[in-house]
Amino acid sequence: MDLRALDAPPSNAERAAIDALLGPPPAVDVPVPLSEVKQRRTLLLPSLIALQSQVGWVSPGGLGYACRRLGVPPAEGFGVASFYALLSLEERPRAFAHVCDDIACHAAGAEKLCAQMTERHGPPAHSRGHALSPTLSPAGEREKWARSPCLGLCEQAPAALVTVAGPTPREQSFGAATVEKIDAALKGDSVAAVMPRLESTGPRKLLARAGTVNPSSLDDYRAHGGYEALRRALELGPEGVVREVNDAKLVGRGGAAFPTGRKWEAVARAPVRPHYVVCNADESEPGTFKDRVLLEHDPFGIVEAMTIAGYATGSERGYLYLRGEYPLAHARLAHAISAARARGLLGPNVMGKGFTFELELRSGAGAYICGEETALFSSLEGLRGEPRNKPPFPVQSGLFGKPTAVNNVETLAAVLDIVRDGAAAYTSVGTPGSPGTKLFCLSGRVAKPGVYEVPFGTKLDELLALAGGVPGGKKLKAVLLGGAAGVFIGPEQLGVRLSFEHTKEAGLTLGSGVVMVVDETQSLLPLLRRIAAFFRDESCGQCVPCRVGTVRQEELVARLLAKKPMGSVGDELALLKELGQAMRDASICGLGQTASSAIESGFALPAFPGAPAEERME
Numbered sequence: 001m002d003l004r005a006l007d008a009p010p011s012n013a014e015r016a017a018i019d020a021l022l023g024p025p026p027a028v029d030v031p032v033p034l035s036e037v038k039q040r041r042t043l044l045l046p047s048l049i050a051l052q053s054q055v056g057w058v059s060p061g062g063l064g065y066a067c068r069r070l071g072v073p074p075a076e077g078f079g080v081a082s083f084y085a086l087l088s089l090e091e092r093p094r095a096f097a098h099v100c101d102d103i104a105c106h107a108a109g110a111e112k113l114c115a116q117m118t119e120r121h122g123p124p125a126h127s128r129g130h131a132l133s134p135t136l137s138p139a140g141e142r143e144k145w146a147r148s149p150c151l152g153l154c155e156q157a158p159a160a161l162v163t164v165a166g167p168t169p170r171e172q173s174f175g176a177a178t179v180e181k182i183d184a185a186l187k188g189d190s191v192a193a194v195m196p197r198l199e200s201t202g203p204r205k206l207l208a209r210a211g212t213v214n215p216s217s218l219d220d221y222r223a224h225g226g227y228e229a230l231r232r233a234l235e236l237g238p239e240g241v242v243r244e245v246n247d248a249k250l251v252g253r254g255g256a257a258f259p260t261g262r263k264w265e266a267v268a269r270a271p272v273r274p275h276y277v278v279c280n281a282d283e284s285e286p287g288t289f290k291d292r293v294l295l296e297h298d299p300f301g302i303v304e305a306m307t308i309a310g311y312a313t314g315s316e317r318g319y320l321y322l323r324g325e326y327p328l329a330h331a332r333l334a335h336a337i338s339a340a341r342a343r344g345l346l347g348p349n350v351m352g353k354g355f356t357f358e359l360e361l362r363s364g365a366g367a368y369i370c371g372e373e374t375a376l377f378s379s380l381e382g383l384r385g386e387p388r389n390k391p392p393f394p395v396q397s398g399l400f401g402k403p404t405a406v407n408n409v410e411t412l413a414a415v416l417d418i419v420r421d422g423a424a425a426y427t428s429v430g431t432p433g434s435p436g437t438k439l440f441c442l443s444g445r446v447a448k449p450g451v452y453e454v455p456f457g458t459k460l461d462e463l464l465a466l467a468g469g470v471p472g473g474k475k476l477k478a479v480l481l482g483g484a485a486g487v488f489i490g491p492e493q494l495g496v497r498l499s500f501e502h503t504k505e506a507g508l509t510l511g512s513g514v515v516m517v518v519d520e521t522q523s524l525l526p527l528l529r530r531i532a533a534f535f536r537d538e539s540c541g542q543c544v545p546c547r548v549g550t551v552r553q554e555e556l557v558a559r560l561l562a563k564k565p566m567g568s569v570g571d572e573l574a575l576l577k578e579l580g581q582a583m584r585d586a587s588i589c590g591l592g593q594t595a596s597s598a599i600e601s602g603f604a605l606p607a608f609p610g611a612p613a614e615e616r617m618e
Contacts (some may be wrong), residue, residue, distance in 0.1 A: 482511025
């Protein structure tokens with residue numbers, strides 16, 4: 001039995017961190033009334049993040065104090081704290097580095113970087129917050145670094161995230177990571193951010209302001225057309241806005257592709273109040289970084305789009321849930337929200353029109369599953385980020401059990417053009433079934449990695465040519481389309497048109513817009529092993545098919561990589577197919593349902609026709 005006492009006293013720094021967030025403690029220590037527990041519990045994750053930002057970890061004393069202030073049972077508080085990879089329940093140094101070893105970084109030399117970190121700083125710490133064994137190096141020192149899943153800097157791989165706790169905490173993520181850069185960041189020095197490569201085949205729409213407008217200046221944003229869409233929305237009225245979004249055939253860009261207008265219409269008509277708008281900015285799909293670019297370089301655009309969504313759906317409050325690995329985006333969004341509020345563009349009387357909309361920025365703490373919309377709600381409510389069964393759907397019972405419109409960052413960015421210029425202008429680009437433009441994240445063995453905005457219907461080979469193709473005269477072996485939850489395709493499918501209808505017809509998926517290139521010098525098996533390990537680690541463990549299936553899948557791929565199959569290779573591949581089918585049929589959410597997609601497609605690639613499966617992966 002694992003019993004943990006949380007009755008240790010908090011340090012002065014921990015007490016100050018919690019009190020700064022929750023306000024001064026009551027003069028008399030009295031239990032929190034049950035009527036207030038649910039309302040206060042939403043601040044549990046922010047409290048845990050505040051503790052770690054102050055002292056570098058979530059200690060028993062700090063966790064116990066947070067639970068007492070919020071009225072949360074200690075066992076439940078521990079359950080939440082142990083759920084997130086960025087939170088540590090074991091003491092560690094105030095300065096700590098997370099080094100990405102996921103698929104894009106793996107292809108860019110992450111293993112060499114991790115070896116150099118081990119040589120200089122000792123072995124990595126356990127990467128999950130709930131490690132039960134102390135993280136001590138052979139010299140008896142606390143570990144200074146850990147391996148990390150994707151940090152969303154795939155175009156600059158390899159990447160690192162460094163946090164320095166204290167009264168003035170510092171966080172910075174950066175690409176082209178080296179041991180020297182990481183050491184400098186651990187000392188508190190700044191590592192210069194790099195402007196991502198942004199390309200398009202025509203006039204930019206989604207990327208119109210990125211790299212052009214000062215992301216810290218509301219005046220510059222307005223000088224480039226900012227808030228014209230909100231002004232137009234207030235002229236159209238809520239029903240008019242929803243009509244334009246419906247007529248534009250806008251669908252979700254996070255992977256699910258559900259019609260945005262139908263979602264907004266359902267929330268607007270829901271009789272239950274209040275309504276909520278949520279921006280899902282927990283972009284954690286390996287290979288995906290388009291939302292990061294929008295959030296860092298066009299933060300006012302996302303704030304404006306969320307305000308329009310709130311107006312259209314009758315919502316007076318919105319939440320922007322940002323993945324914890326994006327410190328620069330957090331700083332710029334916090335500034336944008338504050339500046340908009342100060343200028344009357346958020347708050348009780350938006351643009352002087354009597355419309356009320358407030359927006360709150362919340363951080364995640366390292367959990368891929370929180371990109372699933374109902375798991376995101378659970379996280380916001382102070383629970384473990386576990387998905388919920390559907391129905392009821394979020395438009396009926398979402399955040400806090402109320403009607404909720406939840407949209408991806410790129411989806412919201414598209415709303416601005418639709419409302420400002422009209423649906424007809426929007427649908428003049430793209431295909432009949434997929435109007436508009438789409439952002440694609442190109443990484444891996446491609447000459448010019450970055451974010452590319454192209455009209456829907458552009459051929460994959462045309463997109464790759466725009467990115468300079470495979471460098472060094474090497475041949476293309478495969479492309480991962482859609483991310484870890486997507487599929488691998490071979491050179492024979494490069495003519496596919498990148499639209500929802502064309503990829504569906506070809507049995508493929510656009511997913512979150514990942515296009516990761518693998519060349520002839522790379523072995524696919526290590527990449528498949530890393531994808532399998534990713535899903536094993538990121539499964540929330542709530543449902544048996546996913547909890548067990550992802551572990552068995554990773555074990556299977558590991559056996560093939562070690563050339564030690566259980567039976568024949570054919571037996572293993574048959575078992576892989578069976579595991580994948582079980583997860584697709586019985587998992588609660590999309591994580592388990594797509595956990596085997598890329599792996600099964602990788603083994604099915606005809607890269608070396610007629611060769612044994614073991615050789616095809618080399």
